Amino acid sequence: MANLLWLQGGACSGNTMSFLNAEEPSACDLVTDFGINVLWHPSLGVELGDNLQKILRDCVSGAITLDIFVFEGTVVNAPDGTGEWNRFAGRPMKQWVRELSDAASFVVAIGDCATWGGIPATAPNPSDSEGLQFLKREYGGFLGQGFKAKSGLPVINVPGCPAHPDWITQIVVAVATGRAGDIGLDEFQRPKTFFQSFTQTGCTRNMHFAYKVSATEFGQRKGCLYYDLGCRGPMTHSPCNRILWNRQSSKTRAGMPCLGCTEPEFPFFDLAPGTVFKTQTVMGFPKDMPEGVDKKGYIAMTAAAKNAAPAWAEQDIFVV
């Protein structure tokens, strides 16, 4: 039996919605098959007021063993560092986060807001938001660089806007069943099993990427979304085309550019008219090249690909 507590800071509840839609395993499977005891969750917890405060206080004091503390949303520091803009159970949420993180064996940040601040922490960051151990790419965040949970692991970051349902439940199960040691973390403390490959890995439009055939409008049944429509699939670490959404599809498979939501800088675009869903360029070259590719190599690759492109690559391929 592992006790899990889930709290929500500056958030839209998107990751809760995602969690409740998990299938492999489902939220119910966590309880029935993996012995996870959900102490409280914003959408599932039945306790209110004094009863909820007692649970939280008991977790902090150790009267209840807190095995896994899951946090969704940003840590809100405004105004003036007090955190009063996000009060919960009688005091600023940030105070609960600090004490519960110190008490927990494992701390798991779910979604972009909890990992690196996400949309709320985008400049000018009016709520003075930050992630648990990062603020965008900057290491530290609310808990600080040196923070480690009682297990010895830092915050386990499962980013995404939202995180895929099964990323959430599979990480929780791994931790609850004593396999946390098997979870290798990357430089941003993301589980490598999910975040070492790229969104582009497994994309059905990879042939068009290879032959440099671009989609130029949404809904086209051919073409790669990277060249013109701002897709960040080649630079974004996620398994969105390996672990499909709703077991059916992904953004890029459906003709929607990847927004890069598992990376610390998300959202990338300056939101000026004409810049969202448009590949950002400097003198005709993409501002962000596919990871590991330089300008010279990119030109050479383009010339070779164009010369080698077969005729079918220019025609609709995803027909109904």
Add this chain to the structure above:
Amino acid sequence: MHTDEENKLRVHIGEVLANGLETQLEPFPETHKEFAELLADLRELPKDDLNAKLVLSGFADKPYGPDQMRCLECMYYLVHRKWCDLPELAVPVEPDWYCRLWRI
């Protein structure tokens, strides 16, 4: 548009350029913002005004610039159809032509 029509139009555009149509080769849209503004201007043109489209987009019948930019390496160019697939242009082209909406 049928291939014959595209071929005829391509020849016609080639003749117009060879006859000295002065187009706006500069300034090159430095970033996506200038690029988006140029696209917006193109959308404002009358649909059947081919010459205005060629002028505004800075067409040339040969490679241009220090990097000798040309349609062949542009991402909007469809090699087999010899076609510019940028919706705001959508014209038949030759691989050695150029316009300032070039992107790679």
